[in-house]
Amino acid sequence: MTTRTTPPAAPAPAHATLRSAPGSVPARTAPVAPDAYRDAISLLPTGVSVVTAVRSGAPAGCTANAVMSLSLDPPSLLVSLTTGSRTLAAVTEAGTFAVNVLAWPDRHLAQRFATAAPHERFEGVTWSLAHGAPVLTRSTLTAVCEVSEAVPLLDHTIVAGAVTWLRTENTEPTVLYRHRQHVLRP
Numbered sequence: 001m002t003t004r005t006t007p008p009a010a011p012a013p014a015h016a017t018l019r020s021a022p023g024s025v026p027a028r029t030a031p032v033a034p035d036a037y038r039d040a041i042s043l044l045p046t047g048v049s050v051v052t053a054v055r056s057g058a059p060a061g062c063t064a065n066a067v068m069s070l071s072l073d074p075p076s077l078l079v080s081l082t083t084g085s086r087t088l089a090a091v092t093e094a095g096t097f098a099v100n101v102l103a104w105p106d107r108h109l110a111q112r113f114a115t116a117a118p119h120e121r122f123e124g125v126t127w128s129l130a131h132g133a134p135v136l137t138r139s140t141l142t143a144v145c146e147v148s149e150a151v152p153l154l155d156h157t158i159v160a161g162a163v164t165w166l167r168t169e170n171t172e173p174t175v176l177y178r179h180r181q182h183v184l185r186p
Helices: 034-041 085-096 107-115
Strands: 049-055 058-064 067-072 075-082 096-102 127-130 132-135 139-153 156-167 176-177 179-182
Touching: 034 139, 049 075, 049 085, 049 107, 049 127, 049 132, 058 075, 058 107, 075 085, 075 139, 085 139, 085 156, 096 107, 096 132, 096 156, 132 139
Parallel strands: none
Antiparallel strands: 049 058, 049 096, 067 075, 075 156, 096 139, 127 132, 139 156, 176 179
């Protein structure tokens, strides 16, 4: 007769997450408070961008850090904009938008495009129209996109854009980490 034994399981590391037994339902916990989530997610470094479009012949734009690459074939990206924002309305109306990754010398524009009145955001800012979208003159990366799809999700709308034009500059980008702007140097 052969007896088979299973070696003891290695102890779980002190930082291991507890998991429910198969078939059991995890206990409900209190919802995460928005301020606690904001502080926690600030530990995820993100680029600081200004999303721009033209509406009724005038430039519109807002600061966005929810920007990500979506696909290489075709080259596409996603931006998340507050549903009901003027910039989202401009993006969907124009069908074209630009993502301008802020260069470190222009980091102050993040605050301006986040808080200034819409008609004041472009005052004193050097920009030009490229392929139907306003592009900031000095950006680390500028991608002009055609809207592929816009999907409302919670209090934001996710906009997928097919990249139609790119410009890169040899400038250091602005990165947001722990609610503060930092320069990213190679």
